[in-house]
Amino acid sequence: MKGNRGVQTLVFGVLLTAVIAVRGVAAVDQRGPSADPVKGKEIFAAQKCSLCHTVGASGGKLGPDLSAVGTRRNAEWLKVYLPKPQTFDPKNKMPPVQAKGQDLSDLIAYLTSLKGKTRDTAR
Numbered sequence: 796m797k798g799n800r801g802v803q804t805l806v807f808g809v810l811l812t813a814v815i816a817v818r819g820v821a822a823v824d825q826r827g828p829s830a831d832p833v834k835g836k837e838i839f840a841a842q843k844c845s846l847c848h849t850v851g852a853s854g855g856k857l858g859p860d861l862s863a864v865g866t867r868r869n870a871e872w873l874k875v876y877l878p879k880p881q882t883f884d885p886k887n888k889m890p891p892v893q894a895k896g897q898d899l900s901d902l903i904a905y906l907t908s909l910k911g912k913t914r915d916t917a918r
């Protein structure tokens with residue numbers, strides 16, 4: 796049945812294309828479709844990040860001001876950095892972030908949304 800084989804090949808080709816397309820989209824948006832910056836802000840507060848980091852007008856000064864961290868760092872970088880801040884510099888004093896999975900994705904969505912003025916540039 797020559798015709799049948801042609802149809803099979805066509806169906807297989809279409810399926811393969813669909814799978815590649817879906818995987819391509821997933822690879823581009825690594826935060827996933829449901830990363831929530833509002834929840835991420837709550838996690839930022841709960842994990843005491845502001846002991847060392849300033850966002851907007853308040854927070855600690857031990858670490859860099861994160862008010863505009865979204866203009867410097869992207870989700871891919873943060874995904875590597877936050878669980879192990881010593882990845883790029885073994886002397887980094889920042890403690891590893893405990894948030895995992897969805898919490899970490901939400902936290903990253905919050906951080907990448909921070910594109911505001913720093914305390915220094917706000918004046």
Ligand code: HEC
Binds near residue numbers: 844
């Ligand atoms: C004990 C203090 C401390 C705490 C708590 C802390 N950090 Fe940090 N963080 C630092 C320091 C210090 C650096 C800078 C390290 C360096 O580059 O040498 C840093 C760097 C960063 C950076 C990189 C900023 C940049 O532009 O390079 C991000 C993002 C970050 N912290 C996010 C967080 C988040 C999110 C939390 C809470 C889950 C957190 N930090 C908790 C001290 C802290």
